[in-house]
Amino acid sequence: MKKIIPVIVLMSLMNCSEKETKATVSELSADNPFNVKLNEPFDYAKVTGASIADYVNFEIERSTAIIDAIKQESTPTLENTFLPFDAVSNKLNQANSNAFMLYWTSTDSVTRAKGIEYSKKLDSLNTVISSDKDLFKQFETFAASEDYSKLNDRRKRFVDDIIDGFKLSGVNLDNEKLKEYKALMADISDLTSQYSTNMNTADAVLTLDEKGAKGLPESFKETYKSDDGSYKIPAMPSTRGPVMQNATSSETRKQYQMLYSNRGADKNIDILKQLVEKRYQLGKLMGYDTYAEYNLVPKMAKNPETVWKFINDLVAESKDKAIQDIAVLKSARKSFDNIAEDQPLNAWDISYYKNQILKTQYNVDHEKIREYLPMESCLEGLFALYQELLDLEFREIENASVWHEDVQAYEVFDNGTLKGRFYLDLFPRPNKESWFYAVPLSPGKQMENGYEVPVSMLLGNFTKGTEELPSMITHGELSTLFHEFGHIMDKMAYEGEYSLQSDTKRDFVEAMSQIFENWIWDYDILSSFAKHYETGEVLPKELFDNMVNAKNVSSGLSAQGSLRSCIYDMNLYDKYNPSKPLDTDQLWRDIDQQLGVMDWYIEGTHPQACWIHINTHPVYYYGYLWSEVYAQDMFTVFEKNGLRDQATGVKYRKLILANGSQRPVDEVVEEFLGRPMNNKAYIKSLGLE
Template structure:
C-alpha cells in the first residue's frame, strides 16, 4: 500500500503534505515507523563497541526522527482538525506509543551503556550542552523506571498505557461536551445589550445550523461575549450553568471518574518510582523544585492579592445593587466588570474591536519580531495546509530561511477551545546542517463575516501576542539536539517568552503603530490608549485569585490523591480561600480542566503565575535599559535561543544579572 507518511516529503522545506495524507495512512505508518525506530534504538543498545557519548547518548538523541514527525502531525491535528475517525485512531495509537516509550526506557542493555557513560563523564571533554544532554538522558531513564525490578517495570508500563488512554478520553469528552450544547434564541429582546457585531456572529452560527434567529455556544468566542454583554440575567445564569456542568452532568461525557482514575494512576506511578506523590515527582524537574515551595509561592501571592480582589468585588456589588441584585453571583461578574471598566476607563471591547482587525494585529506582531529579533515573515502559497483557513509563512533572519510558521485562527467543530503554540518539527543540528523548526500558532477568534473582517477584543490581542511569544521561542532555537531545543525547557520557565511579549500591547507608542480602525484607518485616540494602559491591572486581584485557585487545586489533586472521594467537594475545599462568589452545587471546574487532566500542566498550573514574576522582572529590565536597547535584546535573544541547554535560573541570571524578584510582579499588578 502506498503511504505518503512512509516516503520523504517532496514539499517546500520538507513540510507535512497534509493535503495528501489520508486518515487510513496513520495507523499503518505508526506501526511501520515504530518498528524502524525500535530497530534503531536496539542497534544503539547492542553496539559491540564500548559505550561513548557519541555512539550512545548523542545517537539516542537523534534516534526516532521519523516517529517524532508523524507524532507531531497526528496529535497536532487531533487538537486542531479532529473528527471521529481520528479520535478512534488516537485511542489505538496512544497505547502503542506508550508501549514503545516504555520499551526504550526499560531496555536494560541500553541503560547499561547510558549509565556507563554517565559514570565515566569526567573522562569526556563535553561542552555545556553535551553535559546537559548526558545528565537529562540518564535522569530521564531513571525517572522512567530504569532502576526498577522487572515486575515493577511491567507495572509502570501498564500505568503509562492506562494514563495515556484516559487522558486522551478526558480531552475528547471535554470537546464533545462543549460541542453538545447550544442555546437557540428566537426573541431579539433576549439579546439586549449584545453588540451588533456579536449578534451577527450568533446569526451566522444559527444559519450554519439551519436555524432561524441566533445561536450561542460554549466555545470561547461565543460564550464570553454573551456573559459580558447580555442584560438578560436569567440567560446568563443558564449559559453559565451549562458551561459549569460541562463534563460534570452525569451524562455520556462526564469526566469525574476519569479524574479519579488519572489521579490514582499518577500517584501509583510516582510511588513506584520512589516519590511521595506525583507533585514531588513532577516538581523535581521544575524551577520550583517542591510542592511546599509552590504552595508557599501561591499563598504569598494570595495574601497580597486578596485585599485587592475583595475591594474590586465590592465595587461590582455596588453596581449590581443598583440593578436590584442583592446577592451577586459568579455569572454576573463579567457583565458588571465590563460595566465598571467602561465607567472607569470609558473602554468597551466592542468599541475597541474595530481598531484591532486580526490582519493588522498579526502585522504588528510580525513587525515587533522584526524590530526585536531581526525576523521577517513572507506568506507562502506552496506550503501544504491541513485546512483552507490556515496560512503559512517562511520566517527569515537576515534574508536566510529560519523557520516555517502556520497560523490557524478560527473555531471549527473539530478544533479544541483555547489558544496554543505547537511545533511540527524541532530545530537541531546534524551532519553540519542546522535543521530549522516548523512552528504553529492556533487560536479561536471570531471569523470574518460579510464585509466585516475578524475583529479582536483587546484580550484577544494579548492572546495573539502571548502565543507568538511561544512561537518566537521556537523560531529562534539554536541548539545541537532536538530534545533540548526551543520550548523544551523547564515547564515553569516556558511561559516567560509568551507573557513577556504581552507587555508590548500596553505600550502607547507601539499601540499607535497598529490600532487603526479597519474602515477609516483612524488611529485609536490617545485618550483610549492611555485608558488601555491604565486598565492593564483592572480586576488584577480577581484574576490573580482565580489563577491561584487553579494552581492550588492542581497541587492538591497531586499531593492528596487519597482524599478524593467526591470531585465537587474536593474542589470546593481546596479553592475555598480564592472564592469570591457563592458556590454553585451543580457546577465544577475540574471535569473540563484540560490543562491538568489532558495537557502537560499536571502539578504545573502554578507556572503561569511563576512566569508572571519572570516576565514582569524581565520587562522591567527592558524598560530600565530602553525597550529596544541592542545589548538587552542580544542577551534576551540568547536566552530564547538556548532552549533547555542550561538551568533556566542560570540563563535568567545571565540575562538580568540577578534572580527574578516577586516584587516586580506585585509592583506591576498592584503598584506596591
C-alpha cells in the same frame, strides 16, 4: 510491496569523525506526504489516516532498529549512544506531535481517529524505550567513563538530563513494578485522550430569544442568528467573553456558564477521578508520597513545598485587593441593578459588572476597542514587531499544503538563512481542539546533512469574520495572540545541537511568551496597527490611556481566581488520599472557603471536566504565575533600553529563547538581567505594591 533499504544514521560532533550505525527497515513510500527531504514541509493536504499509520509504523520500525544497535555497542560513547538516541527521540517526537496535531485539527474523522490511535501507540513505545534497562546501562557506562568527564557543561547536561529522564521513567524498577508502570502509563494516555475528545465534541449550545440576547454586541448576535430568529451560541472559549461581559440578563450569563462548565462532564468527571487515582499510583510506584512530588522533580520548583509556599505567599499578597475589588463590583451592581451590597456576588456576574465599571467609570468599552483590532491588522502589527525586535524575517509560503483552507504557513529567516517554519490555524470549526496553543511539531536539531529547522503551529479559536464583518478581537484576545506567538518565537529561536535540549523547564516556559504581552500596553506600538476596521482611524490616545488606567480593575480578584486554580490542581495531585474518595466538586467549595474571598463555585457545574490543564498538564497551573514573575522582571530590561531596541531583543532571543535546556534557567536569566531576579516588577504589575 515495501522495499527493504539500509537506513544510515550519521552521528557527528564538531571535530569528531563520523560514525555510521546501520539497520535494515522498510522504506516509507515515496508518495507518503510525510516522506520529505530535509526542511521540506510535510504535504498536509494529502494526509490520510492510512498515511499517518504508514508514517508512524515506519518511524517505529526504524527507531527500534537503531535502539537495538545502540544496545549492541561494546564501548558506549557520546557518538554511538547518546547521539543516535537523540536522533530517535527527534523522529519519534515529530511523528507523535504531527499525529496528535492532526487529531486536534483535521476535518476528516478517520484522520482524527488514526491521529490519536498512533499518537497513543508512540506514547506506549516511548514508555518502553524510556524504561529499557539495557539501553540505560549503556548510558550509565558512558557516564562513568573518563570521556564523560571531559565533556563541556552543555554536553554533560545533555547526558545527565537523559539519564535523569530514564530514572523518572521507571528504569530502576524491578520487572514486576516496571510492568505495572507501563500499564499505568498506557491507562493514563487512554484516559487523557478520552477526556479531550469528550470536551471537544460536546455540543453545548445556548439558545436565546431577543430578550435573552439583550446587551450582546450586534455583530456577535449576527454571527449566531438562526433562521427562526433565535440566537444559537456555542459554549466555547471564543464566545465566553462576549456573553459573560455583555449579556444584560444575569440568567443568560448563568445559563451560559452552566453549559460552558459542563462540557463533557457526563463522562469526564469519572475519567478525571481515574486519572487522579492512577497518577497517585504512579507517584507511589516511583517512590514518592504524591504524584505532584514525582512530577515536580525535573521542574524549577523541584518539590510541592516550594510550590505551596509560592502559592500561599501570593494568596496573602492579593487577598486584601481582591476583597476591595468585590466591594467595588457590588457597588456597581447596586448602581446598575439596585441589588443590595450585602447580597453575595455571583460568580457569573463578575465579568459583566467589571465590564460595566470599565465602560462607565473608565470609558473603556471592549466591543468598541474590538473595532480597532481586526485580526488581519493585528497579525501585520505582530509580525512587524517580532521581526524588528528579534531581527528575523517572516515569509508567507504561497499555496502551502495545509490541513484546512484557513491555515496559513510561514518560513522564518535569520539574515537570509532559513530558521524555522510556523503555521497559523486561528479560527474555530467543528471537532477542532477548542483552546489556544502553540504546538511544537519539530524541535530543531543538527543533522549530518545540515540543520533541521524547528516547526510549530499556533492553534487558536478567535471569532471568525463573516461576509459583512472581518474577524475582530478584543484587547484581551490580542494579548493571547501575542502570548501564543511568543511560544512560536521560542521554538523558532532554538539552534542547539540536540533535539532533546530544545525545551526549557516546564515551569519557566510560559515566561518566554508572557513577556511579549507587555508590548500591547505601549501606545506607539499598539497604534501602529490598531486601526478601525471601517474608517482606518487610529485607536485614540485617550481611549488607550483609559485602558491603562483601568488595567488593574479587579486585579486582586483575578489573581485570586488564578491562585484558586493553582490550589485545585495541587490538591488533586498532592493531597490525594486513596482511603477517602475524592469529590472533585466539593473540592471547589472547600477551596472557596479556604480563600475566604467569595463563593466562586456554581452549584451544578463541573469545570474540572473541561479544563485541559489538569487533564494533559497536571501540576502545571502554578507555572503560569511562577513564569509571570520571571517575565515581568525580564521585561524591565526592555523598559530600560527601549521596547523596540533590537540589540536587547536579539540578546533576549539568543540568550533566553534559544537556550532550551543547554544552560540553567537562573543562570541565563541573571545574565540577561545583569543581576539576580526578583518579584518586584510582578507585584507592581498587579497594582499591589
